[in-house]
Amino acid sequence: MEIYYKIGVENVITYRLSKRQARLFLLQHQRLISRGLPPGKEAIYDFVRHVGCIQYDPLSIAGHNHELVLQARIPGFVPELASELLYKDRLLIDGWDKNMSIYCTEDWPYFQRRRAMAAERYQGKEALGAMVSHVREELTRRGPLSSLDLESTDKIDWAWAPARLSRAAMESMYYWGELSVHHRVHTRRYYDFSAKLLPGHLLDAEDPNVTLEQHFDWYVLRRIGSIGLQWNKSGDGWLGIAGLKSKERTAAIERLLLSGSLREVRVEGVKLPLYMRTADAPGLEEILLRGDTADTAGADPGADFAAALAPLDNLLWDRELIRQLFGFTYRWEVYKPVAEREYGYYVLPLLYGDRFIARFEPVMDKKNGILNILRWWWEPGTDLSTEMIPALTSALGSLAKCTRASSVKFAPGVAESNGLRELEVRLQP
Secondary structure: OEEEEEEOOEEEEEEEEOHHHHHHHHHHHOOOOOOOOOOOHHHHHHHHHHHOEEEOOOOOOOOOHHHHHHHOOOOOOOHHHHHHHHHOOOOEEEEEEOEEEEEEHHHHHHHHHHHHHHHHHOOOOHHHHHHHHHHHHHHHHHOOEOHHHOOOOOEEEEOOEEEEHHHHHHHHHHHOOOEEEEEEEOOEEEEEEHHHHOOHHHHOOOOOOOOHHHHHHHHHHHHHHHHOOEEOOOOHHHOOOOOOOHHHHHHHHHHHHHHOOEEEEEEOOOOOOEEEEHHHHHHHHHHHHHOOOOOOOOOOOOOOOEEEOOOOOHHHOOHHHHHHHHOOOOOOOOOOOHHHOOOOOOOEEEEEOOEEEEEEEEEEEOOOOEEEEEEEEEOOOOOOOHHHHHHHHHHHHHHHHHOOOOEEEEOOOHHHHOOOHHHHHHOOO
């Protein structure tokens, strides 16, 4: 199960796994197993705290990304549960982590370094500074506002394209922490002063990581925990950590190994070593004790769990790692020209047990309350079996509940051409 070797004067534990054991551990870590999490807001909070953050994306074709992440794991999930945690309970917060994300409000002090960098980046821009002063005055006088509530039509070069000065000012104040999101109307953010929304003890807290090395160590450990297993290889799994290049990442991993915060994982057929948090080791060791013939971690015999995953689900952050461990290649093609797409605009992977069996393209028809499945692609050698039907019905039903759909319908010919007729019948209200 384990071997020990020396780095300096410290012992570092290395686990040796089959690919299936690695998959089972990842799915257990991500709570993508039968009875992985109970229903309710407390489970949502516990999951976000466990993985550090989940990504937010403004596109809502069949639910926002963070909602899709949660519906795959939380029984009976509806978007209002996440909104309450964000904008009523204030236990979760919109912020930058792995790009735009949602994380626990208690983590606010750890991002002080990022906020300070943002404040420095936006200094010295006269027009922006004048608008910032105006924003402060208007928020003090009127309460929570969006950038559209300010009358300015002036533009400024911003991010990828010119933007209204009022938007740039509010986003700047948000990045450096003076403002936080009070609430959203669809994807539009309404801001208010962080001092009015967040607990004083968090606002006044110093960054627990005094040095840059400590910051990198904290962030690398956090990011590995966001996925479960991760390698020291450039890729999307490491996005959003300012200043962390290959050299700094390697040094942080070595320090974390020496301190005992990380353990090394060697997976059969994967050349590079993977790393996991030591705190997660008991879960892996349970899988190793059961042996490679064990059923999906935590599930009853005969994999009874399925889930439609978000395009930016934590499990999928490192697409190359998923390809090597699961034999599944997935790309999010929303930004590709139509002619270059292999599948479709907003396509979700379908997990069943410890493998990906299909992908499909859902679109929510809000006017008629119908979740339409426009296209479906089985993975090679896969088709619908009787054993799959209950789990797949549950997975698509969870997606429908999340989108507030009253029914799920396949586009004409999709069920017939993909052998899904029995599943279609089960999904009828």
